[in-house]
Structures are given as C-alpha cells and as structure tokens.
Amino acid sequence: MFEKLSIFAAFLAILMPFTQSKAEQLNLQEVAPGVFVHQGIHAMPNRQNHGEIANIGFIVGEQCVAVIDTGGSPAQGRALDAAITEKTKVPVCYVINTHVHPDHLYGNSAFKRAGVSFIGHRKLAQAMAVRAPYYLEKAGRDLGLGLKQEDFIAPDRTVDSTLELDLGGRKLTLTAHGPAHTDNDLTVFDDKTRTLWLSDLLFIGHLPVIDGSLTGWLRELSKLTKIDAKLAIPGHGPVSSEWPKAAEAETRYLEMLRSEIRAYIKQGKTMEQAMAEVGQSARGDWQLFDDFHKRNIATSFAELEWED
Amino acid sequence: MxxxxxxxxxxxxxxxxxxxxxxxxxxxxxxxxxxxxxxxxxGDRSIDESGATIELTAPYRAEDPALVPVSVTAKLPQTTSNYIKTITLIIDNNPVPFAAAFHFTPESGKADIATRLRFNAYTNIRAIAETNDGKLSMVKSFVKASGGCSAPIGADLDAAMARMGKMKFKLDGDKIALNQPNQTQLLVSHPSISGMQMDQISRMVKPAHFVNQVKVSFNGKPVLSAETDIALSTDPNFRFYFVPDKAGELKAEVKDNQGKEFSYTQAVTP
CATH class of the missing domain: 1.20.5 (Single alpha-helices involved in coiled-coils or other helix-helix interfaces)
Incomplete structure (x- = not known):
C-alpha cells in the first residue's frame, strides 16, 4: 500500500510543473512587422511536452488576424489565443491549418467560435477523417491528452490551388501543394513583408519527415525556392532570413534518399535492406534522425518502386 | 484555492x-x-509453440506503422509427403486481427512469405503454420507502433487509386534457375483503405476497399494463394518462392472486397 502511495506521489511530483506551466505565456517572436512566431522544440511528441513541438503563430492585419497552426494541444491553442489578445485588439478571423499532423492542429478547439473561419487544403478533411481514430488513441496513450473527434475541426473553406485572404491592408496568398510532406500541405505568403510561411515543407535541424511523397516534395521545393522571399518560416526549426538557402540541407537529404533508394530498387534489394543501410552517413546532420529516418526510407521505397 | x-x-x-x-x-x-x-x-485444436516449424521476423518498433515489413521463414523444405499448407497471420490488437492466410503446395519449394502490414496499436503479431498432417504451430513477436505523426494509412492514397490494379513480378535476378526454389516478389497497386465513418468531422462516408484474395500460378499450376484483409499495406507486396521446371508464365489474379478483379502475367526464362 505504502509503495503504491509513493509511486502515486512521484507521479504527482512529475506532473505538477507541467500543469503549472499551462498558465505560463507562450514565447513569441515578432520576426517581421505583424508576423509572430512561437518556435517549437526538436523533440518527439510525448507526455512531457504534450505534443507542443511545432512552430505556430499568427499574422496581424488592420481588420483581421490569421492564425497559422494552432499547436500540439488544446492548452497550447488557448495560450496562443491569449497571446494574440495581449498583442493586438484586432480579432482572429481565420485559422489556417497547414496540414493534418497533430502537433500543428490540436489547438484548433481553442479558436472554435463565431467569426472564425477554418481554412485548409482540399484534402485536409479527408486526411482528418482517415487518421482521427488512430491519432485520438495515440493522444491518450502517448501524450496524456484526452481528445475527442470534435477537437479536429474540418475546414469550412478549402484551398484548391490558391486563395487570397485580405486581413485589411495586408494580403495573404495561400497555396495548396501536391503530395509532399503530407498530401494536404498549405503554404502562406505575406505580401507586405515577403514572408513565406512553409510550415512542414521546410524542416531546419529536425529531420524532414516524409508522410506524402518524396518525389512530390522535391518537385514542390523546386517551385518554392523560386519565390523571392525575405523570410522563411519552417514548421520545425529557427526562422531564416536566407531563402532559398534555408532549404538546401533538406533538399540534399531528400535527393540523397531518392538516388540511393532508386539504386536499391534497381539492384533488386528489399525494403528491409534499404531501411537498415540507406543514408546512415547523414545521421550527424540532423536531430531525431533515429526516430524518423527508417520510416522515411520505408515510405519512399514504397513510392519509388512504382516509378518504372 | x-x-x-x-x-x-x-x-x-x-x-x-x-x-x-x-x-x-x-x-x-x-x-x-x-x-x-x-x-x-x-477452435479447441492444440497449437505447438516450440518454434520448430517456422520463424517470424517483425521489427520491435514499427518505424512506419502503415508499412511494417514482416516475414515468415519455413524451417522445413516443402516435399510431397511433408509440407506447410497454410500460414495465418494474426495481429491481436488491430481493429481486424486477421491479416492474411497464405496457402502453399509442395511445388512452392519453400513456404516462406514476406509482406508489409499495418499496425494500429502495441500488439503481438502471430504466425500460425498448419502442416499437411493437420498439426498447428505458432510463433509470435511484439510490435510497438512508432510515435510522431505516423498513422497506419498510406501516404499518397490517390496515387495508389490512380494506378489500381497495376501489378508486377520482380525476380531475384533476370533469369530463373530450373528445378529449385526461386524467390519472386509480387507488387499489387491498390489503395487498401479501411473506410471512413467520421462524418462528424468531414461529412464523408467512404466504404472500405481492400484486396481480399490473391492467387499466383506458374504455367497454370498454383504456387501461392491467399485470403487477405485490411491489415495489408497500401500497394500490397508479397515475396515468396516457386519452383520452375521450364520457361513459362507467372500469373497473378487479385480480387478486392468490392468485386473488382485484376490479373497479370509475366513470362520468365531460364
């Protein structure tokens, strides 16, 4: 009995700091006039960070605020909402979900209210529907979050190719991409500051994760790198003022995967062999390499074996 | 307070x-x-767990839960008097635990099978072999679904849908070796989706659509047949053996649960 109690006390001790940190403010940076970013951390989503690992933020116009990704938990979404209220009196009109991954949209429920429109790629609702049952189970098991289907909020406006949003004296251009990081990636371009918000089409430091299409991602990157942007905001990693240079490491990694896996397939080698051997020399260049590299190989192998 | x-x-x-x-x-x-x-x-049949008949290889951590390579290796050769008839794969904690049952003949040469499966949870996978004398034996392996943003869904379902029914065989090398087991791989393009009932999110209801039967023959003689279910990855993939006695044609016939049928033949030469 005593042993059980002390285990229990230990749990409470572990949990207390996190419950208290909820009340803390979200750390935000104004990276360009009216462009605010909270930089996430390079970590796997877990019970300690509650999945709050991605870069999220907002852009302020004269009439409207557009939120770009809402965070890894409802609590982080509420913290973002509170931070917006502190920075500006302009109301939130739009929530832009850049793709289906939970670290970017579990804060959605914090913004569900009259006057807020949710915007996503034309395939976002389908991706939510297919993945929600599994993601919800995982939120309980791995993140300690008790979420429900209602916490995913499907877009009420979808982007087929591009969509312009007028925030009042400030125009945002949203672009829906072909399968790349996922099959439902959106990027946002702010005309006023020439800021390109790439979300997870750009990883800096954190190993890129392929959950859409390797060749598709390289194709989208070749278009995105032609954009004359002053500032690039990745989904994971620091904001960069060097575009397209900021995409070089990611492009190099994806190109390496493509050429090495193509060679394995040509030689008749198996997915298992590729997963064990391909691209190990890139380990030192990236964080979370051991968490995502093999999965990238599996996904890419299954894609590339249909090329010929 | x-x-x-x-x-x-x-x-x-x-x-x-x-x-x-x-x-x-x-x-x-x-x-x-x-x-x-x-x-x-x-039922009540007894199942030997000594591991004398087959070996199961599955990763402890499912790197991509949508594409987990799993293989079963036979510990005895296929002979006319003594052979493995069926290998059944069960994933205990998946929504549909039955993954596949593969049927072999003495002509299979080796009752080895490798495929790619979906894992929805932390779970045991078990392979149960039935030999021609009706005896059952089982091996199992524990698999942890990985963390991060992974989901046991194909990454690009529309691409798989666009090429649905496309197939190919990949041989180990360009030529077959006669009268001995040759490894070959069958690739089938199919989205293999479990259906969506989440209309409260997306107002979308899509029925399940997956491959449920696979037959492979060589010059008309059965090599491998299988009943399969939703645990098969998008674009199902099978690696197995056959014993050619001369040049001929490998043929695959595949059906899905919506009644669609696909077939493909490929000539092979020694």
Whole structure:
C-alpha cells in the first residue's frame, strides 16, 4: 500500500510543473512587422511536452488576424489565443491549418467560435477523417491528452490551388501543394513583408519527415525556392532570413534518399535492406534522425518502386 | 484555492490514466488471443509453440506503422509427403486481427512469405503454420507502433487509386534457375483503405476497399494463394518462392472486397 502511495506521489511530483506551466505565456517572436512566431522544440511528441513541438503563430492585419497552426494541444491553442489578445485588439478571423499532423492542429478547439473561419487544403478533411481514430488513441496513450473527434475541426473553406485572404491592408496568398510532406500541405505568403510561411515543407535541424511523397516534395521545393522571399518560416526549426538557402540541407537529404533508394530498387534489394543501410552517413546532420529516418526510407521505397 | 483543487483533481485524473496504461502494459499481452482469437480461428485444436516449424521476423518498433515489413521463414523444405499448407497471420490488437492466410503446395519449394502490414496499436503479431498432417504451430513477436505523426494509412492514397490494379513480378535476378526454389516478389497497386465513418468531422462516408484474395500460378499450376484483409499495406507486396521446371508464365489474379478483379502475367526464362 505504502509503495503504491509513493509511486502515486512521484507521479504527482512529475506532473505538477507541467500543469503549472499551462498558465505560463507562450514565447513569441515578432520576426517581421505583424508576423509572430512561437518556435517549437526538436523533440518527439510525448507526455512531457504534450505534443507542443511545432512552430505556430499568427499574422496581424488592420481588420483581421490569421492564425497559422494552432499547436500540439488544446492548452497550447488557448495560450496562443491569449497571446494574440495581449498583442493586438484586432480579432482572429481565420485559422489556417497547414496540414493534418497533430502537433500543428490540436489547438484548433481553442479558436472554435463565431467569426472564425477554418481554412485548409482540399484534402485536409479527408486526411482528418482517415487518421482521427488512430491519432485520438495515440493522444491518450502517448501524450496524456484526452481528445475527442470534435477537437479536429474540418475546414469550412478549402484551398484548391490558391486563395487570397485580405486581413485589411495586408494580403495573404495561400497555396495548396501536391503530395509532399503530407498530401494536404498549405503554404502562406505575406505580401507586405515577403514572408513565406512553409510550415512542414521546410524542416531546419529536425529531420524532414516524409508522410506524402518524396518525389512530390522535391518537385514542390523546386517551385518554392523560386519565390523571392525575405523570410522563411519552417514548421520545425529557427526562422531564416536566407531563402532559398534555408532549404538546401533538406533538399540534399531528400535527393540523397531518392538516388540511393532508386539504386536499391534497381539492384533488386528489399525494403528491409534499404531501411537498415540507406543514408546512415547523414545521421550527424540532423536531430531525431533515429526516430524518423527508417520510416522515411520505408515510405519512399514504397513510392519509388512504382516509378518504372 | 479553488484553482489548486482543480489542479489536484487534474493530476489525480492523469495519474489514474497513467496507472491504467501501466496496468495494461504490464498486463497480459496475450489476453485477446487467449480469450477470443484462438478459439475464433482455431477452435479447441492444440497449437505447438516450440518454434520448430517456422520463424517470424517483425521489427520491435514499427518505424512506419502503415508499412511494417514482416516475414515468415519455413524451417522445413516443402516435399510431397511433408509440407506447410497454410500460414495465418494474426495481429491481436488491430481493429481486424486477421491479416492474411497464405496457402502453399509442395511445388512452392519453400513456404516462406514476406509482406508489409499495418499496425494500429502495441500488439503481438502471430504466425500460425498448419502442416499437411493437420498439426498447428505458432510463433509470435511484439510490435510497438512508432510515435510522431505516423498513422497506419498510406501516404499518397490517390496515387495508389490512380494506378489500381497495376501489378508486377520482380525476380531475384533476370533469369530463373530450373528445378529449385526461386524467390519472386509480387507488387499489387491498390489503395487498401479501411473506410471512413467520421462524418462528424468531414461529412464523408467512404466504404472500405481492400484486396481480399490473391492467387499466383506458374504455367497454370498454383504456387501461392491467399485470403487477405485490411491489415495489408497500401500497394500490397508479397515475396515468396516457386519452383520452375521450364520457361513459362507467372500469373497473378487479385480480387478486392468490392468485386473488382485484376490479373497479370509475366513470362520468365531460364
């Protein structure tokens, strides 16, 4: 009995700091006039960070605020909402979900209210529907979050190719991409500051994760790198003022995967062999390499074996 | 004070959840098998667990839960008097535990099978072999679904849908070796989706659509046949053996649960 109690006390001790940190403010940076970013951390989503690992933020116009990704938990979404209220009196009109991954949209429920429109790629609702049952189970098991289907909020406006949003004296251009990081990636371009918000089409430091299409991602990157942007905001990693240079490491990694896996397939080698051997020399260049590299190989192998 | 109470209540709740999870983790991983699945699939038949007939290779961590390579290797050669008839794969904690049943003949040469499966949970996978004398033997392996943003869904379902029914065989080398087991791989393009009933999110209802039957023959003689279910990855993939006695044609016939049929033949030469 005593042993059980002390285990229990230990749990409470572990949990207390996190419950208290909820009340803390979200750390935000104004990276360009009216462009605010909270930089996430390079970590796997877990019970300690509650999945709050991605870069999220907002852009302020004269009439409207557009939120770009809402965070890894409802609590982080509420913290973002509170931070917006502190920075500006302009109301939130739009929530832009850049793709289906939970670290970017579990804060959605914090913004569900009259006057807020949710915007996503034309395939976002389908991706939510297919993945929600599994993601919800995982939120309980791995993140300690008790979420429900209602916490995913499907877009009420979808982007087929591009969509312009007028925030009042400030125009945002949203672009829906072909399968790349996922099959439902959106990027946002702010005309006023020439800021390109790439979300997870750009990883800096954190190993890129392929959950859409390797060749598709390289194709989208070749278009995105032609954009004359002053500032690039990745989904994971620091904001960069060097575009397209900021995409070089990611492009190099994806190109390496493509050429090495193509060679394995040509030689008749198996997915298992590729997963064990391909691209190990890139380990030192990236964080979370051991968490995502093999999965990238599996996904890419299954894609590339249909090329010929 | 009220706030403190709320925080304590929250902690108690979370601690409760943690306890529940730990109990589950430390509890009986074989519960679903022992209580339900064994009886459902094999009735009261006795199952040998000495590991003398087959070996199962599955990764402890499913790097991509949508594409987990799993293989079964036979420990005895296929002869006319003594051979493995069927290998059944069961994933205990998947929504549909039955993954596939593969049927072999003495002409299969070796009753080895490798495929790619979906894992929805932390679970045992088990391979149960039935030999031609009717005896059953089982091996199992524990697989943890990986963390991060992974889901046991294909990455690009529309691409698979666009090429649905496309197939190819890949041989180990360009030419076949006569009168001995040759390894070959069958690739089938199919989205293999489990259906969507989440209309409260997306107002979308899509029926399940997956491959449920595969037959491979060489010059008209059966090499491998299988009943399969939704645990097969998008674009199902099978690696197995056949014993050619001369040049000829490998043929694959595939059906899905919506009644669509696909077939493909490929000439092979020594």
């Amino acid at each position: 009220k706030k403190d109470l709320n925080i304590s209540a929250f902690c108690l709740m979370i601690a409760g959840l943690l306890f529940a999870n730990i109990t589950l983790a430390a509890g009986d991983e074989d519960a679903a098998w022992n209580n339900v699945l064994k009886k459902q699939f094999f």
